[in-house]
Amino acid sequence: NAGVTQTPKFQVLKTGQSMTLQCAQDMNHEYMSWYRQDPGMGLRLIHYSVGAGITDQGEVPNGYNVSRSTTEDFPLRLLSAAPSQTSVYFCASRGWGVGTQYFGPGTRLTVL
């Protein structure tokens, strides 16, 4: 299994541009989440999903959209990038009834 994969690994955007961060998992996990990691802030939950077609907001959802059309994929969309969204983004997944989350390698995003 590849586990949780994320693309791209690095991205530079200009303010106002939009883009989609991709996340996929091949473990048939129901639960998927997006976090952002900023220096000194730990990880903060952006959005999460408990299954295909079901998403909900986390701690810091503003400026981000998600959808979950399949079990495998959970893309994160930045509608109009702002410098405050410069961060490292991690996607994670978890199976039913199991606490352990599996994390992707992250996407380092810089917004100029």
Added chain:
Amino acid sequence: SQQGEEDPQALSIQEGENATMNCSYKTSINNLQWYRQNSGRGLVHLILIRSNEREKHSGRLRVTLDTSKKSSSLLITASRAADTASYFCATARDGSSNTGKLIFGQGTTLQVKP
């Protein structure tokens, strides 16, 4: 807001010594988890302790949980240079065990000198 507060923020020890990190949280929880993050990499799950457990071991790792004090500690015994990483506690609140929602602390950066 952050659920977990970790202490210390940074820790530097010699190889062979033990390292202890502490985590405090604010609300009642279903379980508490510890993760490791090597520089520039994703997080790797280390150990999970449920709210009805007080202590758990995994290899050189020992985790304790005190729900009355809303705190947990992670002990790494006989540390190695390869243990150099950031360590995060994460909590799943009561009622959220089936949503995958984890709230992370700010982390402890551990440096183990050879």
